[in-house]
Amino acid sequence: MLPDAMKNIFPAAGKRANSPFPLVNLISNLIFFVFGLTFGIIICFHYKSFSFNLQVTNGQFSIFTTQSSAPQQPPPRVALSSPAPPTTTNHVELQKPPRLMHGMSDEELLWRASMAPKIEEFPFERVPKIAFMFLTRGEVVMAPLWEKFFKGNQGLYSIYVHSDPSFNGSEKEGSVFRGRRIASKEVQWGNVNMVEAERRLLANALLDISNQYFVLLSESCIPLYNFSTIYSYLMNSTHTFVESYDLPGPVGRGRYNHRMGPTIALGQWRKGSQWFQMDRNLALEVIADKTYFPVFQKYCNGPCYADEHYLPTFVTMKFGGRNANRTLTWVDWARGGPHPSKFIRTDVNPGFLEKMRSGSSCEYNGNKTNVCFLFARKFTYNALDRLLRFAPSVMHFNK
Numbered sequence: 001m002l003p004d005a006m007k008n009i010f011p012a013a014g015k016r017a018n019s020p021f022p023l024v025n026l027i028s029n030l031i032f033f034v035f036g037l038t039f040g041i042i043i044c045f046h047y048k049s050f051s052f053n054l055q056v057t058n059g060q061f062s063i064f065t066t067q068s069s070a071p072q073q074p075p076p077r078v079a080l081s082s083p084a085p086p087t088t089t090n091h092v093e094l095q096k097p098p099r100l101m102h103g104m105s106d107e108e109l110l111w112r113a114s115m116a117p118k119i120e121e122f123p124f125e126r127v128p129k130i131a132f133m134f135l136t137r138g139e140v141v142m143a144p145l146w147e148k149f150f151k152g153n154q155g156l157y158s159i160y161v162h163s164d165p166s167f168n169g170s171e172k173e174g175s176v177f178r179g180r181r182i183a184s185k186e187v188q189w190g191n192v193n194m195v196e197a198e199r200r201l202l203a204n205a206l207l208d209i210s211n212q213y214f215v216l217l218s219e220s221c222i223p224l225y226n227f228s229t230i231y232s233y234l235m236n237s238t239h240t241f242v243e244s245y246d247l248p249g250p251v252g253r254g255r256y257n258h259r260m261g262p263t264i265a266l267g268q269w270r271k272g273s274q275w276f277q278m279d280r281n282l283a284l285e286v287i288a289d290k291t292y293f294p295v296f297q298k299y300c301n302g303p304c305y306a307d308e309h310y311l312p313t314f315v316t317m318k319f320g321g322r323n324a325n326r327t328l329t330w331v332d333w334a335r336g337g338p339h340p341s342k343f344i345r346t347d348v349n350p351g352f353l354e355k356m357r358s359g360s361s362c363e364y365n366g367n368k369t370n371v372c373f374l375f376a377r378k379f380t381y382n383a384l385d386r387l388l389r390f391a392p393s394v395m396h397f398n399k
């Protein structure tokens, strides 16, 4: 840190030697003046190129902000197209995400996370981040691929992992996943506690005011595009991505329980993939829902599969107008059965990756596109080495 003498000089230099000096000690003031003047001249010289990103960790004093020396330039709320790591700003305290191990109960956490600022403009340059939320049993199997994906994009993403409480493995030192596990509870396939885990992930991610888009992933998910493409796609989207459709028959409307009425009518019952992508507004509504979710907790058990019905039904009932009704996570149901296809080593080749990336047609912000999926599942651990071999070039990771 700076020596004490410097602390005295810096504020004077900040005012470019125009500040009134207290007439206490002439000699020391003269030294300060000369020092301040020299410093001021240096600043004037480097006016344009100087960037004062001095991090004052104790928050005691701030010197110059980048804004004060730059020409008036309103900070963009959304940094798009070529996201650059954020520049350091002051006001660190306001933006600091809370500790992950906060010790709050679920009830306390959801309540705390449901708070939204009433003043819409941020008093600091907020660089919006994507929250990547991994719902896993154990470790994130595809972690080495995700490491490559995240590389060079620090400050534009946050990671949260909800794994089975019995999982006691630890992430490698230096891994982006290290220390990103949240306090978790047990999850069973098809049980409503799966949705509780999703809400727990959302609530933890909402505590970080910078998180703007929220992506739910499994341990077997992979990205299909590089970070900058995914970042712009999500941040520019005018829609949320919660898959939702009305399906007659036993695995659709057949899972509706009449005791859910009148809060939820049969005609409002929807189905869709659990793997969603949603913005901050919708995420807040989901964790704050005290009307529909309790009905699911009470009546959606047995062969009901809340994870395939709660979000599609809730979002379509309340926020359907802004929803794309599709998910950005590619999956293959072609092999039939209750589980989608799992892809192994020999399935992975550039052609297959291209098919997932651009082999479909859909709408994005009202325009037709063939970029319909940004993520894909389910990939097994033994597919990892071939993914690491092909993905970086097919997906333009390392440019």
Ligand SMILES: *[C@@H]1O[C@H](CO)[C@@H](O)[C@H](O)[C@H]1NC(C)=O
Binding pocket: 166, 168, 169
């Ligand atoms: C992790 O849990 C397993 C059993 O689930 C146990 O055998 C192992 O010793 C544990 N490892 C550590 C490091 O605690």
Ligand SMILES: *[C@@H]1O[C@H](CO)[C@@H](O)[C@H](O)[C@H]1NC(C)=O
Binding pocket: 080, 081, 232, 233, 236
């Ligand atoms: C997002 O919008 C910005 C400006 O509005 C544009 O420069 C950028 O190309 C857009 N990205 C995508 C993926 O549409």
Ligand SMILES: *[C@@H]1O[C@H](CO)[C@@H](O)[C@H](O)[C@H]1NC(C)=O
Binding pocket: 239, 316, 320, 321, 322, 323, 324, 325
């Ligand atoms: C998604 O479904 C809702 C409700 O049916 C509808 O209002 C909305 O327009 C649909 N979204 C798109 C992009 O078609």
Ligand SMILES: *[C@@H]1O[C@H](CO)[C@@H](O)[C@H](O)[C@H]1NC(C)=O
Binding pocket: 364, 365, 366, 367
């Ligand atoms: C959609 O397409 C129209 C016409 O091709 C174009 O003017 C518009 O910018 C496109 N919108 C987006 C969001 O890409």
Ligand SMILES: *[C@@H]1O[C@H](CO)[C@@H](O)[C@H](O)[C@H]1NC(C)=O
Binding pocket: 225, 226, 227, 228, 229, 395, 396, 397, 398, 399
């Ligand atoms: C990301 O991929 C796109 C093509 O999909 C490419 O044009 C772009 O340069 C890549 N971005 C980076 C940062 O490498």
